[in-house]
Amino acid sequence: MTTIDAPQIVSELRATLRTARTRPAQWRLDQIRAVLKLVNENEDDIYAALHSDLHKSNYESFLTEVNVLVSACKSTMKNLHKWMAPEKKPIPLAVWPANASVISEPLGVALVISPWNFPLLLALDPVVGAIAAGCTVCLKTSEIAPATSALLARLLPEYVDTEAIKVVEGSIPEVTALLEQKWDKIFYTGNAKVGRIIMGAAAKHLTPVTLELGGKCPLFIDDSVDLKVASKRIMVGKYGSNAGQACISPDYVLVEEHFAPTLIKQLQKTLLEFYGPDPSASVDLARIINKNHFQRLSSMLDDPSIADKIVHGGERDEKSLYIAPTLIDNPPLDSPVMVEEIFGPMLPIITVRNVDHALNIINDKPKPLEVYVFSNNKDLFNRFRDETSSGGIVMNDCVLQFIIPELPFGGVGESGTGAYHGKATFDAFSHRKAVLVKNMGGDVFARYPPFTVRKQSL
Numbered sequence: 001m002t003t004i005d006a007p008q009i010v011s012e013l014r015a016t017l018r019t020a021r022t023r024p025a026q027w028r029l030d031q032i033r034a035v036l037k038l039v040n041e042n043e044d045d046i047y048a049a050l051h052s053d054l055h056k057s058n059y060e061s062f063l064t065e066v067n068v069l070v071s072a073c074k075s076t077m078k079n080l081h082k083w084m085a086p087e088k089k090p091i092p093l094a095v096w097p098a099n100a101s102v103i104s105e106p107l108g109v110a111l112v113i114s115p116w117n118f119p120l121l122l123a124l125d126p127v128v129g130a131i132a133a134g135c136t137v138c139l140k141t142s143e144i145a146p147a148t149s150a151l152l153a154r155l156l157p158e159y160v161d162t163e164a165i166k167v168v169e170g171s172i173p174e175v176t177a178l179l180e181q182k183w184d185k186i187f188y189t190g191n192a193k194v195g196r197i198i199m200g201a202a203a204k205h206l207t208p209v210t211l212e213l214g215g216k217c218p219l220f221i222d223d224s225v226d227l228k229v230a231s232k233r234i235m236v237g238k239y240g241s242n243a244g245q246a247c248i249s250p251d252y253v254l255v256e257e258h259f260a261p262t263l264i265k266q267l268q269k270t271l272l273e274f275y276g277p278d279p280s281a282s283v284d285l286a287r288i289i290n291k292n293h294f295q296r297l298s299s300m301l302d303d304p305s306i307a308d309k310i311v312h313g314g315e316r317d318e319k320s321l322y323i324a325p326t327l328i329d330n331p332p333l334d335s336p337v338m339v340e341e342i343f344g345p346m347l348p349i350i351t352v353r354n355v356d357h358a359l360n361i362i363n364d365k366p367k368p369l370e371v372y373v374f375s376n377n378k379d380l381f382n383r384f385r386d387e388t389s390s391g392g393i394v395m396n397d398c399v400l401q402f403i404i405p406e407l408p409f410g411g412v413g414e415s416g417t418g419a420y421h422g423k424a425t426f427d428a429f430s431h432r433k434a435v436l437v438k439n440m441g442g443d444v445f446a447r448y449p450p451f452t453v454r455k456q457s458l
């Protein structure tokens, strides 16, 4: 049983769209300013909600959610007029005299379905994009991050135009009811299984979708790197955001056999430096989101195939949803940690014979969201860039690509379809409409029948 009236939500949003009040830049700017105000005036409540959902420290929440969202709002406001401006296009002689241009038209009534792992950022960032594009929008928050979901459901209506921007809480029945409606755009972030449900529902109405999905992000490292620096970047990329519950955190490491023991030793040192001898006492390590996910991760750890492979961490406490940062040395490629997306604080380190072997392991799996390569050898990086397919690829760092607005962020194949961030977010909610404006002069008589020999010889 659903708790919402989905047809009513869509019909109100469509009615507002038809008034054209979401079209002017001023309305869009006012609404984005309202989102900024919401964040500024409620920062403490936001940190409390994120701590309640994920045990994130205020600093981590600031770095990975609030600050990224505020930057997105500000850069959208700064660039909005430029993005909305028609793009003039050249015209061929046969069409002259005329003006050709491309304008960005709002796609219409948008649905944003967000996940639990960055429950503030991944909810409001696409909503800001929908507003910027002039759409009306319904946000469905994630029930798995209940504190942040409740906070957004309470606060958004206090700040924004509620006839144009709505929030819905709920779970599968509510999403199902929403998906039965006709939307002009669906923007979904979450796992690929549900991604298929979204795409199937959208297909019924030929609704365009952006699917921001996940997968197993591989990381290759060779012995040419500055290992101390590389180790810090890898460990913060893995554990620094949500204890590994992030779609772009490295999922597994590939390393040549001779370098594996040195690498593992350094990763252990870095973990000690970051989180101390008892990481459960560190305020800088997030917790697993809930019991279901704790049990999912526990069953991966309990798989007999990796019983003697855990070389660091492995401790856990179900009551506090704590799992220690864990390194797994060379688990079999068919073990659960190497088959499923981990989405938690475990990192398998797979030894490979050579670079070709590493490339084969990556290419045998579905296309990942990111590939990370740590090496001083640009040619080697280029091999990974050209011989694998992924949403993005990064040399010598992890995760930072996410905060560069000019880099479109999104997956390919199993890791997603479409992209956002910066202008790409605006584009995700816009239709690029071709506009040709002619006047009545300069008619070319050869275009009209009868097509006489004389006309054909021109």
Ligand code: NAD
Binding pocket: 113, 114, 115, 116, 117, 118, 122, 140, 141, 142, 143, 144, 170, 171, 172, 175, 176, 189, 190, 191, 192, 194, 197, 211, 212, 213, 214, 215, 246, 247, 248, 341, 343, 369, 410, 411, 416
């Ligand atoms: P989730 O469980 O919060 O689900 C996401 C949304 O889908 C929620 O709003 C939920 O209500 C809805 N949903 C869940 N099951 C449904 C069903 N059967 N039918 C209809 N709707 C349903 O989040 P999640 O999927 O656990 O998120 C983790 C996944 O998301 C990982 O795979 C991760 O890699 C991916 N992810 C991707 C990105 C990205 O930007 N590409 C960001 C974050 C997470």
